[in-house]
Amino acid sequence: LEEIGNELIASANLPEIAALSGDDSDGIRKVIVHLIRIVEENLELYRLCVLERGMATRLPEQIADELERTIVKKWSDNGLLGGTPDRSYIVEFIQGTFNSLVGCWIGRGERRESADQLAEIIEGFLLFGLSGCVG
DSSP states (O other): OHHHHHHHHHHHTHHHHHHHTTTSTTHHHHHHHHHHHHHHHTHHHHIIIIISTTSOOSHHHHHHHHHIIIIIHHHHHTTSSTTOSOHHHHHHHHHHHHHHHHHHHHHTGGGOOOHHHHHHHHHHHHHHGGGGTOO
16 A cells, blocks of 8 residues: 555656646646546545545655645745744645545535536635635
């Protein structure tokens, strides 16, 4: 499972997509869509190894490490995080939001939105919290 998890993380290619995350106005959505498509291609593995944390894998921790090393580091280096809390909180928020919404999306079965639609929902929550979906 750990080897498969490593392959899943490698397929996400976070260093390359981190470069997209702040370079244009659609960068964050491109990153999210990319990650959702990887989840879609590996749905059962993601459900077992990430969403159902009873599985004894290091995959969630590896994903968090990779997020901090790539995307969150870039945002921090570019001054996008300002005086925000410790980066570990940011990583947990990103990962928790993504996993919760993807878990809900997976549970919708045939009623699932497209990857692009889900990315828009996730982006709204990540960038604007609850105010991203109300009002």
